[in-house]
Amino acid sequence: MKSEESALALRGLTKRFDRLAVDALDLTVRTGEFYALVGPNGAGKTTTLRMVAGLLKPDAGSVAIFGIDALADPVAAKQVMAWVSDEPMIYDKLTPLEYLEFVAGLWGIEPKVSQGCAHELLSSLGLGPHMNERCEGFSKGMRQKVALAGALVHDPRLIILDEPLTGLDAVSARHVKGLLGERVRGGCTVIMTTHILEVAERMADRIGVIASGRLVAEGTLGELRQQNGHTDTSLEDLFIALVDVKAEAA
Amino acid sequence: MSSATALSWFARHELRLAWREWLAMMTGGRRKRTRVAIIGLIIFAAIMHLPAWAVIGRYADVEAPLDKTSAIVLTSTIFLAFALMLSQAIESVTRVFYARADLDLIMSSPARLANVFSIRIAAIALTVSGMALVLSTPFVDVLVLEGGARWFAAFGVVIAVGITAAALAIAITIALFRLIGPARTRLIAQILAAIIGAGFVIALQIAAILSYGTLSRFAVLTSDAAAAFAPEADSVVWWPARAALGDVGTLLMLLSASLVLLGVVMTIFAPRFADTAASAAAHAVASRQSRGARTFRKGSRQQALRRKEFLLLARDPWLLSQTLMQLLYLVPPALFLWRSFSDSSTAIVLITPVIVMAAGQLAGGLAWLTICGEDAADLVATAPLSPSSVIRAKVEVVLIAIGAVFTPLVAALAILNPLQAAVTACCVLIGAISATAIQLWFRVQAKRSQFRRRQTSSRLATVAEAFTSIGWAATAALALAIPTVAIVSGAITIAILAATWKFSPRRA
Numbered sequence: 001m002k003s004e005e006s007a008l009a010l011r012g013l014t015k016r017f018d019r020l021a022v023d024a025l026d027l028t029v030r031t032g033e034f035y036a037l038v039g040p041n042g043a044g045k046t047t048t049l050r051m052v053a054g055l056l057k058p059d060a061g062s063v064a065i066f067g068i069d070a071l072a073d074p075v076a077a078k079q080v081m082a083w084v085s086d087e088p089m090i091y092d093k094l095t096p097l098e099y100l101e102f103v104a105g106l107w108g109i110e111p112k113v114s115q116g117c118a119h120e121l122l123s124s125l126g127l128g129p130h131m132n133e134r135c136e137g138f139s140k141g142m143r144q145k146v147a148l149a150g151a152l153v154h155d156p157r158l159i160i161l162d163e164p165l166t167g168l169d170a171v172s173a174r175h176v177k178g179l180l181g182e183r184v185r186g187g188c189t190v191i192m193t194t195h196i197l198e199v200a201e202r203m204a205d206r207i208g209v210i211a212s213g214r215l216v217a218e219g220t221l222g223e224l225r226q227q228n229g230h231t232d233t234s235l236e237d238l239f240i241a242l243v244d245v246k247a248e249a250a
Numbered sequence: 251m252s253s254a255t256a257l258s259w260f261a262r263h264e265l266r267l268a269w270r271e272w273l274a275m276m277t278g279g280r281r282k283r284t285r286v287a288i289i290g291l292i293i294f295a296a297i298m299h300l301p302a303w304a305v306i307g308r309y310a311d312v313e314a315p316l317d318k319t320s321a322i323v324l325t326s327t328i329f330l331a332f333a334l335m336l337s338q339a340i341e342s343v344t345r346v347f348y349a350r351a352d353l354d355l356i357m358s359s360p361a362r363l364a365n366v367f368s369i370r371i372a373a374i375a376l377t378v379s380g381m382a383l384v385l386s387t388p389f390v391d392v393l394v395l396e397g398g399a400r401w402f403a404a405f406g407v408v409i410a411v412g413i414t415a416a417a418l419a420i421a422i423t424i425a426l427f428r429l430i431g432p433a434r435t436r437l438i439a440q441i442l443a444a445i446i447g448a449g450f451v452i453a454l455q456i457a458a459i460l461s462y463g464t465l466s467r468f469a470v471l472t473s474d475a476a477a478a479f480a481p482e483a484d485s486v487v488w489w490p491a492r493a494a495l496g497d498v499g500t501l502l503m504l505l506s507a508s509l510v511l512l513g514v515v516m517t518i519f520a521p522r523f524a525d526t527a528a529s530a531a532a533h534a535v536a537s538r539q540s541r542g543a544r545t546f547r548k549g550s551r552q553q554a555l556r557r558k559e560f561l562l563l564a565r566d567p568w569l570l571s572q573t574l575m576q577l578l579y580l581v582p583p584a585l586f587l588w589r590s591f592s593d594s595s596t597a598i599v600l601i602t603p604v605i606v607m608a609a610g611q612l613a614g615g616l617a618w619l620t621i622c623g624e625d626a627a628d629l630v631a632t633a634p635l636s637p638s639s640v641i642r643a644k645v646e647v648v649l650i651a652i653g654a655v656f657t658p659l660v661a662a663l664a665i666l667n668p669l670q671a672a673v674t675a676c677c678v679l680i681g682a683i684s685a686t687a688i689q690l691w692f693r694v695q696a697k698r699s700q701f702r703r704r705q706t707s708s709r710l711a712t713v714a715e716a717f718t719s720i721g722w723a724a725t726a727a728l729a730l731a732i733p734t735v736a737i738v739s740g741a742i743t744i745a746i747l748a749a750t751w752k753f754s755p756r757r758a
């Protein structure tokens with residue numbers, strides 16, 4: 001596969017802290033697909049995605065986003081992607097609308113375009129009545145939704161989300177899933193880490209299972225079942241089987 | 251667990267928290283540094299005896315009965331300490347109300363809240379008095395060494411003043427809650443703390459300028475007018491001064507009165523403490539409405555970043571109180587400047603170092619808030635801007651803000667003395683750039699809410715920031731008075747900056 005055809009291509013990506021967190025990881029995510037990265041705690045999911053987002057420098061390897069070398073030209077790579085962390089980082093003293101204006105300004109989006117988009121996004125996430133209130137009194141779920149709206153306001157081609165459903169109630173989680181699904185149908189690529197395997201099972205086109213910094217399995221749910229000789233198991237059973245095998249091998 | 255046991259257990263818990271908070275403040279949160287911090291503190295305390303000796307050594311021989319001038323100077327010094335302690339206590343009480351760290355746990359427990367909050371009030375009194383005792387030790391030591399053991403009574407006065415300040419702070423803060431509600435109390439209390447802390451000194455300075463055309467506070471305190479207005483020798487106003495001189499009876503009266511006041515405050519306010527804390531917590535949940543929808547503004551990415559920084563700075567209560575403090579300190583020199591328009595006093599040179607010093611200090615705080623205090627660090631780091639353009643935009647914000655605050659003063663100075671205005675402007679700029687550079691070299695990502703703790707993240711950066719501010723202030727004054735010596739002062743300040751850079755983590 002040529003790198004231009006993929007939304008994300010990681011080759012030999014390595015990061016070591018006091019131990020090896022990501023171990024020569026190769027990963028390809030196709031344009032327009034919903035990719036779920038699952039794995040046990042400390043497997044290296046967040047570290048991998050933080051390196052892709054440009055928040056961490058890898059010790060070795062390459063990161064290509066829509067063919068752009070993200071290590072050589074980080075500004076060009078950042079222009080087409082958005083990052084949402086599990087801990088929503090927003091400004092307490094800004095209102096959601098002011099926050100979105102700031103994000104749109106950072107990405108250089110025309111105010112005429114971003115203003116309409118901001119109102120639409122906040123309304124669709126149920127934040128319409130709160131768009132002129134400062135975020136300081138917001139619950140974690142509301143803050144998560146503001147952060148998500150910020151990621152979507154500049155219409156990125158690649159959205160990277162680290163545990164985006166943590167702290168959201170059932171209705172909000174459905175809103176977010178609907179919004180992400182819409183984006184994927186519109187041609188956007190979504191990469192998401194999640195502990196909620198049911199979400200990965202229902203939403204993702206392909207699932208990558210990561211353990212000890214390496215990709216131990218990858219494919220659609222059907223392919224994962226086939227690879228492991230099961231025909232009718234849930235992702236949860238598959239995940240436990242895969243991670244157990246990896247742990248035993250280690 | 252009996253009620254008494256529960257109370258003593260909670261008192262121990264409060265003391266442990268206060269001790270750990272103090273230790274974290276001293277060590278910058280690094281436990282391995284405890285020994286270094288203690289040694290540093292001992293050395294600092296030893297060094298502090300020198301300025302203490304220089305300032306109050308000459309008063310060690312003062313004995314009762316006091317003449318009016320000595321009584322005024324001593325009482326004013328004690329009142330100044332009281333104002334500073336009251337300022338610190340108001341800040342502590344506000345923090346207790348608004349920090350929800352353990353209030354939910356305490357208020358949901360089956361403990362009697364009036365008792366629990368009585369202990370919390372006592373802990374505030376103890377913390378304020380303890381800190382005051384530590385800071386006053388070099389001064390009292392000097393007085394004891396020079397004037398005899400009777401001066402040990404001064405420690406008792408410090409304790410009495412600390413307890414009184416804590417009691418009044420609680421009464422003031424809860425009264426503010428009742429009068430203006432929790433939404434405004436936080437900001438008003440912080441501003442009040444800043445005004446009380448600086449107000450007394452500044453008021454004396456203003457009186458000195460208006461009456462005697464000098465910046466010296468002692469001109470007012472030692473004047474015949476002050477002596478004429480002062481009450482008679484047996485007045486209760488002089489009790490703290492008499493107690494400090496070793497009058498044991500008066501000291502015991504003072505201590506008793508302060509304890510009674512604290513007891514009354516505990517009895518009246520401890521049961522309301524829970525309600526007040528609950529109101530503050532409810533305020534934290536309620537959102538503040540900003541003005542209605544408006545159109546998004548056009549501009550470059552750097553402009554978006556600058557706009558956001560200005561908006562956050564304008565909405566920052568801590569910064570507001572800090573800036574107010576800096577501006578308050580600028581009132582006397584500004585007044586002095588205005589007075590000097592009518593004559594050609596050479597003392598006007600004194601204004602320049604004050605302005606330069608204030609600019610350096612304010613720039614340090616602003617630089618920390620914009621560069622280190624980034625609440626959405628991930629967002630800015632993943633935005634399509636190079637790190638250098640992000641830093642440039644943030645530095646520009648600091649310099650623009652400094653320019654906005656100090657340009658009117660420099661412009662006024664320019665009408666009177668263009669050369670002095672030019673020197674002041676240059677040194678304000680250099681001082682602001684130096685303070686910003688130090689923050690850049692030592693930057694550690696933090697939340698804006700950690701602004702109060704900014705000085706604990708790097709002791710070296712704090713000391714360097716203070717010394718470069720002083721260095722540029724001295725250089726500016728010398729450039730106007732003895733230009734050749736200014737070259738030496740400037741070179742020393744540059745050397746301090748270079749040494750700071752050499753030891754900074756950014757270089758490593």
